[in-house]
Amino acid sequence: MTVNVLILCAAGMLVSALLMVGQKALFTAIRLYGAQSLLLAVVAATIAISEGRHELYVTAGLTMALKGILIPWFLMRTVDRIGIHREIEPFLNVPASLLICLGLTVIGYRVSTGFQEGSRGVSHHLIGVALSILLIGLFLMVTRRKAITQILALLTVENAVFLVAVGVTTGMPLIVELGISFDVIVAVLILGILVHRIVDRFESMDVSRLSNLKG
Amino acid sequence: MDTLLAFAAALLQAGVMLAVAPLLKTAIKKMKARLQNRKGPPILQGYYDLLKLLRKEPLRSETASWIYVAGPRVYFAAAVAATTLVPVLYAAAPLEAAGGILLLVGTLALGRFALATAALDTGSPFGGMGASRDMTIAALAEPALMLGLFASALAAGSLSLGVMVRGLLHQGLSFHPSDLLAFAGLFIIVITETGRIPVDNPATHLELTMIHEAMVLEYAGPDLALVEWASALKELLYLTLLVDLFLPAGMATSIAPVALLVGLLAWAGKIFVLAIFVTVAESTNAKLRLFRVPELVSVSLGLAFLALAIRFL
Secondary structure, X not given: OHHHHHHHHHHHHHHHHHHHHOOOEHHHHXXXXXXXXXXXXXXXXXXXXXXXXXXHHHHHHHHHHHHHHHHHHHHHHHHHHHOOOEOOOOOOOHHHHHHHHHHHHHHHHHHHOOOOHHHOHHHHHHHHHHHHHHHHHHHHHHHOOEHHHHHHHHHHHHHHHHHHHHHOOOOOOHHHHHHHHHHHHHXXXXXXXXXXXXXXXXXXXXXXXXXHHOO | OHHHHHHHHHHHHHHHHHHHHHHHHHXXXXXXXXXXXXXXXXXXXXXXXXXXXXXXXXXXXXXXXXXXXXXXXXXXXXHHHHHXXXXXXXXXXXXXXXXXXXXXXXXXXXXXXXXXHHHHHOOOHHHHHHHHHHHHHHHHHHHHHHHHHHHHHHHHOOOOHHHHHHHHHHHOOOOXXXXXXXXXXXXXXXXXXXXXXXXXXXXXXXXXXOOHHHHOOOOOHXXXXXXXXXXXXXXXXXXXXXXXXXXXXXXXXXXXXXXXXXXXHHHHHHHHHHHHHHHHHHHHOOOOOHHHHHHHHHHHHHHHHHHHHHOOO
């Protein structure tokens, strides 16, 4: 039962990452990120129950509250205030990005067998999915123009790292986890402000315009 | 004797599916209306519509040839034939010996081909436009459907739907990441193939957006009834396929009346839950621009491909 829940949640995270690639509407992308974080919280809670690791309840709660609800809400508010709802032109069109992400997923899955824990069983799938999401996140970061989608990509990468930390290792000390959560919040807040500044200055969220600043 | 029995079972199953199909269509309409704070049509409206259309005299354009007349009939026959290839209540398809998923996809493609050619036949611009749009999308959706089905076939080691279902029933609840990827891919395909909202709007006759409706715009009376009925049947068939491939639990493995009754209830319950999913997807999404539809379908193609690839990694 535990295994099934873990595998389904991990696969769900991968599906949400791939849907994010095929997505141009900012609101939907933010909702997908929220769903992905909630699935991550379910993973943490499942492991907490099955292995009796009580500190993971805190992780699950934090993940759900911060990444599942607070950050998506904050990002949506930012998008609402700016009034730009669409990723107009990514550097690559959707089918091409999708093809590359398929390749990245295959690579991520293949590489996961190189780890000692990653050769079989649930941890194979958890590491495989996490590496795939990590690569997809990095890819999104370099191919999207909008500052908000880049933030989302960064957060996706962070989710992937968290999935490995929670699902495969014996876990991080609570203080480190709290630190990371705090870091993520601060990063999103600062990036949110940065987005406002970019929009103020250029009347667009397109970060490629920042290169105009070079003398 | 066995062949006779198989044909009897096939007739019975096709009859049940045909009888239920209009109900599913109305149920989705009704749930959608409730979500929008409307009352919605009475639950039997699907049947009333079909009866009304069947009673009318067939009106056909003077320029139409036999292709136009044959189109809805082949479409209907193909849909009915396809239902006999899928396990519904009992963990074997009535005509399992005839073929597996390849025949199923082929039969559905035959129906689509018949309808698209018939739409071109009268030479009306709407028919041609609808047919060309439908084919554009089908060219992407069909490979995705095949890949998604292959992912399940690979796990079962057989192309026969009956063997896949029995394998899943035997192994009990155990999932592979590929299952969810294939499910997500196939769900998008189901929405595409049944002309639901992000792709097509079943409730509109606005020339800029319609796809399926444009194809069948010329039809009236009993011809239209056949098309509508077959479309409803196809929708039920696709949902049944999803149920079969990913959660066949509860399906009857013997023909004892109790087991069949449990199978019927489980099937109806699961179809209803999927119908809720479809309704929510239809109510929360806006219709995509036509040029964005291939992007959506290519996402499902990607998901289905990954579902297949991950099995090997």
